[in-house]
Amino acid sequence: MAQHHDVIVVGAGFTGLSAAAVLFERGLDVVVLEAQARVGGRVAAQTFADGGRVDTGGQFVCDDMTNVMALIRRYGKTLVQTPVEGAFVVQPAIDAPDKAYAESRSLRLRMRALNPRDPAIDGMSVADWLAAQPVSADAARAFRSTVEGLWCRPIGELPLWYLVSNDRRITNRQSEIEYFVGETIHSLADDMAAGLDGRVLTGRPVTQISMRVDRVQVQAGEALLSARHVVVAVPPVATSRIGFEPDLPAALRRALSVWRSGAVIKALVRYPRPFWRERGLSGMVSWLDPSGLFACDVSHDGLGAALVVFVGGPLAIAAQGMPPASLEAMILGKLADVLGEPARTATAILLRDWTGDAWSGGGYSDTVCDLRAKDAEDVLRSGAGRIQFACSELSLSYPGYIEGAIVAGRMAAERIMAAGGENAL
Ligand SMILES: Cc1cc2nc3c(=O)[nH]c(=O)nc-3n(C[C@H](O)[C@H](O)[C@H](O)COP(=O)(O)OP(=O)(O)OC[C@H]3O[C@@H](n4cnc5c(N)ncnc54)[C@H](O)[C@@H]3O)c2cc1C
Known part of the structure; x- marks a missing residue:
């Protein structure tokens, strides 16, 4: 019965x-x-061998996300403001990165202004649309890296109407990495x-x-x-x-x-001190090449100095089957290229590969x-x-x-x- x-x-x-x-x-x-x-x-946490629990899945929230913020407050969690002070680095270095990113943001706004139901964009992928836009090559790369980093699939696979409809529903004005939860979300x-x-x-x-x-x-x-x-x-x-x-x-x-499930690998990298701040850097890095790679500072009192690195989209697909030690070396190498040699000497690193995850299929969505x-x-x-x-x-x-x-x-x-x-x- x-x-x-x-x-x-x-x-x-x-x-x-x-x-x-x-x-x-x-x-x-x-x-x-x-x-x-x-x-x-897809919200999960792991503990470093020497203590310190971190979110290895979903983590960041912002004030515009009113329902999750209300829950965080209701359950008395500690909100930590994501440290962002210092320079944001685009890698590889390009001329006028601010201009390229500003152009990429206007491109995203132009895309959002399309009507997802317009028959004129039927059957068009995001890559098709991007190729027809009158923007600089650097702005196009920044746009592609943002999209592949957030939606975790190659832009040639993403229907334009889908991205328009999806992106229109993401309405935050604050940075989406404004906060994280000290005790883990x-x-x-x-x-x-x-x-x-x-x-x-x-x-x-x-x-x-x-x-x-x-x-x-x-x-x-x-x-x-x-x-x-x-x-x-x-x-x-x-x-x-x-x-x-x-x-x-x-x-x-x-x-x-x-x-199809997205592909993402998340790495939490701990250091003896936030050495990047000594160089005036925020720890926030966006790679145009390979696209979909992003890092930011998640240091806080309970954890010490730490960076989070997202390997999203095509790069995560390419990294499938790579031994963890090689993946760690690749990530530390990429960080060292931008933040300096101390990035190679992490005190601990936690890797969570969501690609092909048995119960969620991947990430972020x-x-x-x-x-x-x-x-x-x-x-x-x-x-x-x-x-x-x-x-x-x-x-x-x-x-x-x-x-x-x-x-x-x-x-x-x-x-x-x-x-x-x-x-x-
Ligand atoms: C690496 C990573 C980073 C992310 N970062 C952020 C972030 O910073 N901020 C943010 O807001 N979002 C982030 N996200 C996205 C966010 O985590 C997800 O959108 C959200 O958690 C999805 O919740 P859900 O309940 O819809 O699905 P899920 O969290 O996938 O829950 C589905 C549940 O169903 C269970 N299940 C599946 N099949 C079965 C079955 N047959 N029987 C029983 N149970 C089953 C699964 O085990 C799972 O527990 C991230 C995701 C990932 C992977």
């Missing part, structure tokens, strides 16, 4: 935890099934899970979801559970690996098949990579009867961010409440 609940939430990332929190607060019997032994999904996911009072079950990968007339059955390992509603709070690529019975309608199957799949997000958002699909990717604000996950989760919960989420069996 299947255990019965009002709502089953699949996945305990910020989307699933936020959906469950709303339903729990409204008095529903909700259970969260998480595949991994921990909660947080992963600890916030742990606190949210604890607030659900034993309703989060970890180590329960969901393999099959079966739709019945009056309920949905969910198979998680040996356990069979049922509920009136299910929220699949899992990114699209991972959702496409769950079996549905009967099969999902063709439009939904197609909508799930058009996504999945992106639509089919130039013609314009309706994929809408189709997924409309769900399948008692099943809601929710994840940061589908959020109406800040898709691909922790803020987006919170918004998407809460919206899915509201849709269930509107449909009468209580247990009528």
